[in-house]
Amino acid sequence: xxxxxxxxxxxxxxxxxxxxxxxxxxxxxxxxxxxxxxxxxxxxxxxxxxxxxxxxxxxxxxxxxxxxxxxxxxxxxxxxxxxxxxxxxxxxxxxxxxxxxxxxxxxxxxxxxxxxxxxxxxxxxxxxxxxxxxxxxxxxxxxxxxxxxxxxxxxxxxxxxxxxxxxxxxxxxxxxxxxxxxxxxxxxxxxxxxxxxxxxxxxxxxxxxxxxxxxxxxxxxxxxxxxxxxxxxxxxxxxxxxxxxxxxxxxxxxxxxxxxxxxxxxxxxxxxxxxxxxxxxxxxxxxxxxxxxxxxxxxxxxxxxxxxxxxxxxxxxxxxxxxxxxxxxxxxxxxxxxxxxxxxxxxxxxxxxxxxxxxxxx
Amino acid sequence: xxxxxxxxxxxxxxxxxxxxxxxxxxxxxxxxxxxxxxxxxxxxxxxxxxxxxxxxxxxxxxxxxxxxxxxxxxxxxxxxxxxxxxxxxxxxxxxxxxxxxxxxxxxxxxxxxxxxxxxxxxxxxxxxxxxxxxxxxxxxxxxxxxxxxxxxxxxxxxxxxxxxxxxxxxxxxxxxxxxxxxxxxxxxxxxxxxxxxxxxxxxxxxxxxxxxxxxxxxxxxxxxxxxxxxxxxxxxxxxxxxxxxxxxxxxxxxxxxxxxxxxxxxxxxxxxxxxxxxxxxxxxxxxxxxxxxxxxx
Amino acid sequence: xxxxxxxxxxxxxxxxxxxxxxxxxxxxxxxxxxxxxxxxxxxxxxxxxxxxxxxxxxxxxxxxxxxxxxxxxxxxxxxxxxxxxxxxxxxxxxxxxxxxxxxxxxxxxxxxxxxxxxxxxxxxxxxxxxxxxxxxxxxxxxxxxxxxxxxxxxxxxxxxxxxxxxxxxxxxxxxxxxxxxxxxxxxxxxxxxxxxxxxxxxxxxxxxxxxxxxxxxxxxxxxxxxxxxxxxxxxxxxxxxxxxxxxxxxxxxxxxxxxxxxxxxxxxxxxxxxxxxxxxxxxxx
Numbered sequence: 027x028x029x030x031x032x033x034x035x036x037x038x039x040x041x042x043x044x045x046x047x048x049x050x051x052x053x054x055x056x057x058x059x060x061x062x063x064x065x066x067x068x069x070x071x072x073x074x075x076x077x078x079x080x081x082x083x084x085x086x087x088x089x090x091x092x093x094x095x096x097x098x099x100x101x102x103x104x105x106x107x108x109x110x111x112x113x114x115x116x117x118x119x120x121x122x123x124x125x126x127x128x129x130x131x132x133x134x135x136x137x138x139x140x141x142x143x144x145x146x147x148x149x150x151x152x153x154x155x156x157x158x159x160x161x162x163x164x165x166x167x168x169x170x171x172x173x174x175x176x177x178x179x180x181x182x183x184x185x186x187x188x189x190x191x192x193x194x195x196x197x198x199x200x201x202x203x204x205x206x207x208x209x210x211x212x213x214x215x216x217x218x219x220x221x222x223x224x225x226x227x228x229x230x231x232x233x234x235x236x237x238x239x240x241x242x243x244x245x246x247x248x249x250x251x252x253x254x255x256x257x258x259x260x261x262x263x264x265x266x267x268x269x270x271x272x273x274x275x276x277x278x279x280x281x282x283x284x285x286x287x288x289x290x291x292x293x294x295x296x297x298x299x300x301x302x303x304x305x306x307x308x309x310x311x312x313x314x315x316x317x318x319x320x321x322x323x324x325x326x327x328x329x330x331x332x333x334x335x336x337x338x339x340x341x342x343x344x345x346x347x348x349x350x351x352x353x354x355x356x357x358x359x360x361x362x363x364x365x366x367x368x369x370x371x372x373x374x375x376x377x378x379x380x381x382x383x384x385x386x387x388x
Numbered sequence: 389x390x391x392x393x394x395x396x397x398x399x400x401x402x403x404x405x406x407x408x409x410x411x412x413x414x415x416x417x418x419x420x421x422x423x424x425x426x427x428x429x430x431x432x433x434x435x436x437x438x439x440x441x442x443x444x445x446x447x448x449x450x451x452x453x454x455x456x457x458x459x460x461x462x463x464x465x466x467x468x469x470x471x472x473x474x475x476x477x478x479x480x481x482x483x484x485x486x487x488x489x490x491x492x493x494x495x496x497x498x499x500x501x502x503x504x505x506x507x508x509x510x511x512x513x514x515x516x517x518x519x520x521x522x523x524x525x526x527x528x529x530x531x532x533x534x535x536x537x538x539x540x541x542x543x544x545x546x547x548x549x550x551x552x553x554x555x556x557x558x559x560x561x562x563x564x565x566x567x568x569x570x571x572x573x574x575x576x577x578x579x580x581x582x583x584x585x586x587x588x589x590x591x592x593x594x595x596x597x598x599x600x601x602x603x604x605x606x607x608x609x610x611x612x613x614x615x616x617x618x619x620x621x622x623x624x625x626x627x628x629x630x631x632x633x634x635x636x637x638x639x640x641x642x643x644x645x646x647x648x649x650x651x652x653x654x655x656x657x658x659x660x661x662x663x664x665x666x667x668x669x670x671x672x673x674x675x676x677x678x679x680x681x682x683x684x685x
Numbered sequence: 686x687x688x689x690x691x692x693x694x695x696x697x698x699x700x701x702x703x704x705x706x707x708x709x710x711x712x713x714x715x716x717x718x719x720x721x722x723x724x725x726x727x728x729x730x731x732x733x734x735x736x737x738x739x740x741x742x743x744x745x746x747x748x749x750x751x752x753x754x755x756x757x758x759x760x761x762x763x764x765x766x767x768x769x770x771x772x773x774x775x776x777x778x779x780x781x782x783x784x785x786x787x788x789x790x791x792x793x794x795x796x797x798x799x800x801x802x803x804x805x806x807x808x809x810x811x812x813x814x815x816x817x818x819x820x821x822x823x824x825x826x827x828x829x830x831x832x833x834x835x836x837x838x839x840x841x842x843x844x845x846x847x848x849x850x851x852x853x854x855x856x857x858x859x860x861x862x863x864x865x866x867x868x869x870x871x872x873x874x875x876x877x878x879x880x881x882x883x884x885x886x887x888x889x890x891x892x893x894x895x896x897x898x899x900x901x902x903x904x905x906x907x908x909x910x911x912x913x914x915x916x917x918x919x920x921x922x923x924x925x926x927x928x929x930x931x932x933x934x935x936x937x938x939x940x941x942x943x944x945x946x947x948x949x950x951x952x953x954x955x956x957x958x959x960x961x962x963x964x965x966x967x968x969x970x
Contacts, residue, residue, distance in 0.1 A: 079871055081396045096396050099874045112872035116890040125886075129877030177876065407880075408799035412807060415792040415851060422844045423814055423822075426829035430821070433828055487724050490717065504956065509728055511952045513909035515926045516945040519933060520731020523738060530734060560727055621818030623912050628933055638820045645824045645916065655828070658821045665818070 028090035029055040029180045029213045031076065036085035038071055038237075045071045047237040049085070053215060053230075058207050060228035061217045064260070068237035069217045070185060076215060077183050078102050089180055100129075105174030105212075106183040110190065111166045113158040119145070119169050120154040126177035144172045147206065164195050171203065175210065182207070182214040188223065196220075200227050221261050225249065233257050251385060255305065258387050264307040265356045267384075271304055281306060281384075285352035289328050291381030298386065305387050310359040312383040315346060315369070316376050329378045332356075334369045344368075348377055434655035444652055452656035462640070462657075466664065469637040472551065473620040473668075476558045480566040480615045481608055483559065488570035488607075489600075493579070506564045514561060518625045521557040522548070525629065549631040557629050558619050565618065566611035573607025574600070609676035613669055620665060637661050732949055739942035757943035767944060770928035774908055777839070777924060781846045781907040782900050788847070789854035789899065790892075794884070796855075797862040798870075811855055814848040822848065823916035830917060837919020845913050850903040857902060861895030862888075901955060908951075 031053040038046040046068040053059045061069040074080040076087060078099030086095045094102055105126075113122050120141055127137045145151040148168040158166055167187060174182060184203070188196045204227040207214050218224055224231045225245045232242045233256070241253045252258035255266070269283035271290075279290040279298060288306070290298075298304070332350040339345075346358045346369060358377065362368065369375060434452055437445040456462045491502045509517060524530045525547040532544035547553040577600060585595035623638040630636070635643075637657065644654035742752030761767050795801075796808055814822060826845050830836040865888065873883035911926040918927050925948070929941055 077871075077875060079874075081400050083397055098879070099871070100877050100879050104875065106872070106875045108868045108872055110866060110868055112866070112868035114869055114873070114887055125873070125878075126876035129882065173872075173876070404799055405801045408795040408801040411791040411795035411799070414788045415811065416807065418788065418844065418847060419810065419814075419851075422826070422829075423848055426822075426825035429829045429832065430825035483724070486717075486720060490721055505725055505728060508953065508956060509732065511905050511909070511956060512732060512949055513911065513926045513929075515911055515929045515933070516735060516948055517731045519929070519941060519945055520733075520735040522933070523734050524730060557731075560731065563728065617816075617818070621820055623820050623915075624930060628930075638818070641820050641824055642915075645827055651824075651828055654824055658824055661818065662821060 030090055031181060031213065031215065032088040033072070033076070034086045034088070036072065036075060036082045036087065038068075038075065038080065039083045044237050046075070046082075049237070049239055051232060051239065051242070053213060055213050056211045057229045058204060058214045058216060058227060060224040060231045061215060061234060062219070062221060062224040062231050062260075063234035063240075064219060066236075067234040069219075069234050071237075072234075073183055073185055073215060073217050076181070077104055077106050103177075103179050104181045104183060105177060105179035107167075107170045107174050107185065107187045109186045111158075111170040111187075113166055113169060113173075115158055118155050118157055119150065119161070122158070122169060123154075123173045123176055126173065130177065140176055144176045148172050148202075163191050164199060167191065167199060168202075171206070175206070175212070180213065182212045184214065184216045186217050186219065188218070189220075196223070203227065225261070233260060235260075250309075252307065252387055254387050258307045258385075263310050263357055263359075265310060265313070266305060266307055267354075268303065268305045270302050271298055273298075283353055286330055286350065288384065289381040290384050306384045307387055308356070308379055308383055308385070310345070310357045311343075313356060313358045313377050313379045315348065315358050315360065316378075317369070317373070319376055327378045327380055329376060331374065331376055334371055334373045334375055336371060337369055348375060350377065430655045430658060433652050434659050436652045438650045438652045440650075452653045453660065455653060456657055456660055465635050465640055466637055466661070468551075468635075469620050469661075470664070470668070472555060472558070472626075472636065473616040476555055476562065476619040477566075477612045477616040479555070479559055480563055481612060484563050484566035484611070485570055485604075485608070488567045488574055491567070491571050492574040492577075506567050509561070510564045514624045517561055518557060518628045521553075521560070521625070521629060525553045525556070548629060549634055551634070554626050554630045554634065557625050558622055561622075561625055562615045562618050565614045569611030569614060570604060570607040573604050573610075577603050605676055609672065613672055616672070617665060617669065620661075735942050735945045736949060738939055739946040741939060741942075743939075757940045758947075760940045761943045761947070764940070767925075767928065767940075770923050770925045771944075773839075773922055774925040777842055777846065778904045778907045780843050781850055782903045784843065785847050785850045785854045785903050786896060786899060789851055790858055790896075792851075793855055793858040793862055794888075797859055798867070812852050815852050819849075819912040823913045826913060827916040836917065837922060839922050841917055842914065842922055842924070845917050846907045846910060849910065849913070850906050853902040853906065854899040857899035858892055858895040861892040861898075865891050905952065905955065 031051070033049055033051040036046055036049040036051075037044065049068075049072060051072075061072060063069050071080060075082050078094070078097060082095065086093055088094065089102070089104075114125065117125070123141050123144065124137045127140060132140075141154070142151060145154055148171065150165060150168055150172070153161065153165065158169070161169065170187065187203075188199055191199060200223055203216075216224075216228065225248075228245060230242065230244055231248050233240045233248065235256050241248060241257045243251075248257060248261055252261065252264070258264040258266070267281060267283045267288060269281045269288075272280045272282055272287070274280070280287045281290060281304065282288075290306070330350045330353070332348040332353075335347040335349050335355060337344065337346045340359075342361060343359050344362055346360070347355055348358060349355050356377065433444065435448045435450065437447045437449065437451065439445055487502075487506075491499055494502065522529075526532070527544045527546075527548070529547070531547065532541075535541045536544065547556070581599050581603075582592075582595045585599050586592060590598065621638055622636075623642060626634065626636050627639055627642070630639070641654050641657050641661070644650045644657065739757055740753055740755070742754035742756070792811070796804060822845075826841075827836065830838075830841050835841040869887050869891075870883050873887045874880070878886060909926060910924070911930055914924045914927050915930065918924060923931075925944070929944060932938070932941055
């Protein structure tokens with residue numbers, strides 16, 4: 027149990043602003059948990075409360091079974107990687123990494139041994155006598171990481187550690203961090219505003235907005251079953267449909283949007299909300315697009331005609347915006363397998379998707 | 389449960405405040421004891437009666453103030469001090485501005501040289517510099533000998549023990565403050581503004597006077613206030629160059645404090661002096677504060 | 686210079702307008718150059734005169750000096766009074782520096798890192814002694830010190846000087862503290878250092894620069910100080926500037942020039958051999 031984190035009814039108020047609102051959170055031992063959200067959503071404040079730099083107005087924080095709410099930061103046995111790395115400018119890499127051990131009064135020989143071992147893990151053993159200002163961003167980041175890990179803490183906290191790196195380095199470093207995290211098996215809370223990052227490395231993600239947890243779950247759950255409009259919009263791209271629910275006598279359910287009827291699948295049917303008016307989303311990669319209807323269509327599918335508004339290449343994926351006849355625009359993502367299958371603006375097309383791919387959001 | 393945390397947040401806040409308090413206590417108490425209390429003592433003394441030969445009687449009255457304000461000689465001294473302050477400060481603006489401007493448009497190397505040139509006098513004790521001026525300004529001093537040798541004058545100029553000598557010496561002593569003050573403001577003025585004005589048709593001279601000068605007014609004002617205050621309060625230079633016959637407020641206070649030992653009168657003069665200075669400085673501040681020049685308090 | 690002469694010689698070969706323009710342009714730069722040189726002389730004149738006079742062999746003022754001699758220096762080193770005053774100024778300077786640094790660093794940390802009610806007032810409070818004419822400061826201390834019977838004492842002098850050095854020390858150290866990213870303090874605490882340990886291991890090394898600047902300023906201010914010292918020294922605690930001042934009131938013995946030159950040399954050494962970056966923080970008062 028040691029190494030799990032529990033936040034109970036955590037609220038943080040600054041005068042009239044509520045930074046974190048009644049948050050309940052559990053992080054399992056060994057898990058890499060991402061706190062994701064736009065700036066100002068309270069994710070950093072939450073992290074800093076776990077670290078001990080901010081004290082909650084209401085609520086308690088547990089690590090394992092220990093209530094650490096009132097402990098000062100230097101007694102919490104937590105490792106933290108800061109957004110600006112916070113390397114001590116006047117100390118070498120060696121001294122920086124050894125600092126935590128020095129505070130714990132570890133013997134000099136042991137310190138030397140450990141520092142060498144850990145620096146080797148991140149490939150920086152040749153730089154141990156360098157000062158931080160002579161290191162690249164990526165190198166500084168690794169030093170910061172190792173400095174936190176070497177004290178063998180129960181928990182590792184990361185405050186957007188990759189946001190100061192360039193895109194390519196970010197992609198490399200986040201996989202590196204995940205690899206190390208799994209190797210050490212250390213419970214980690216990772217704060218980021220980059221959903222791609224969260225989806226790539228996290229075991230579970232907590233999406234926050236305005237101090238509240240909007241949804242908490244694995245990347246699959248969050249992506250495929252977003253619980254509310256914010257999560258659906260923040261993670262990936264969604265096509266939103268709002269309309270009335272109509273259930274026919276034969277058991278089929280439809281959503282009426284403008285002049286079209288969208289057929290809802292089994293999964294959606296099970297979650298039909300009580301109100302007559304509801305909202306569903308369909309992910310862009312679930313929508314197919316074609317010029318003619320030569321291939322046999324399953325009668326079950328949602329099929330509509332429309333016109334191409336614009337078409338763009340996003341790397342390996344093509345993004346196409348289509349206006350459904352008598353209805354709204356949708357965004358479609360597909361990967362081009364056949365050279366001849368490209369569309370032009372104003373071209374008439376047919377789009378389709380399976381009823382199962384409709385998801386209700388509350 | 390929430391009660392525990394209410395107090396944690398407050399506890400931390402209180403702890404912060406207490407630590408900050410503890411950290412500032414040494415300096416604040418030092419200031420209180422050696423700055424505030426002496427001033428209060430001075431204030432009280434200004435209302436006391438002086439016993440000739442040392443000592444005071446604590447009979448509260450305004451006699452010292454009345455004595456000073458009723459005496460034309462004393463008021464004349466006050467006026468002279470203010471006149472000296474204004475003259476030196478205004479001269480400092482005109483003498484110092486070009487140098488400050490030169491500094492702001494010169495290369496890094498020249499600028500550092502200028503800095504040393506300006507800082508060097510500041511870091512030397514005023515006693516030393518005044519001594520130098522004594523040598524220069526005397527009847528047989530360097531300046532007079534030089535001018536007589538060149539044949540520009542026949543008789544040595546009287547440059548010591550009068551207003552002129554004191555003004556010249558004070559100007560040199562305090563000029564660095566004016567230069568630094570103006571320079572720091574000039575450094576923050578975008579040099580491309582003048583170029584923009586020239587691009588729009590203004591001559592180099594016009595663009596300087598219409599753009600740079602108004603924008604540097606905060607620096608001029610600060611410099612003026614500093615030089616004015618320091619001139620009026622100057623003691624060493626007027627005493628040595630002005631001599632016993634040339635009395636200013638500062639030398640008057642010295643006289644009362646250490647010569648005639650009339651501390652209550654000295655105290656009263658000090659406060660009158662202080663009030664006059666505050667009035668002047670506040671007025672100058674008001675006159676030079678305007679959104680236009682970027683000096684909003 | 687040669688260019689100016691050359692252009693004048695070519696006057697006949699250039700059209701009238703162009704000639705006018707050139708000479709105006711040239712003379713403007715020339716005038717500026719002359720002005721700068723004159724002003725530099727003006728600023729440095731007293732100091733230079735003093736230095737030169739100190740080597741003069743005459744016992745009265747003649748400039749330029751007719752002979753060279755070191756006898757005023759010998760006079761100075763032989764005079765126990767002068768050397769005594771010199772020693773006192775040095776010891777006083779060091780004492781003031783150490784105490785002001787200690788007290789000032791504590792206050793600086795409080796003003797930069799902590800939030801408390803009245804912070805801004807406290808900050809400006811520390812600047813008040815500088816806004817007061819030093820003569821008023823002096824007379825108030827005279828009265829106060831005599832009342833509590835420490836007039837003329839060394840500690841009285843120290844406390845008086847500290848009033849004048851604290852604002853500069855505060856400014857130097859606070860300036861340094863503002864540039865620190867405080868996340869290193871948090872990182873240190875996160876790694877197990879309590880607030881005091883974090884201060885000594887992590888924060889203090891960052892303000893080395895400010896501490897050195899503060900030391901330089903505080904020492905120079907104390908060493909140079911005349912007016913307040915004049916009112917608060919005693920027979921046993923006469924500082925060098927006060928001694929020089931008293932001496933000058935009655936005589937113009939060139940020995941003073943020798944002392945003054947030594948004075949100037951000390952200051953000049955500090956200014957020239959300490960890297961310029963420390964002096965860049967002077968800005969305006």
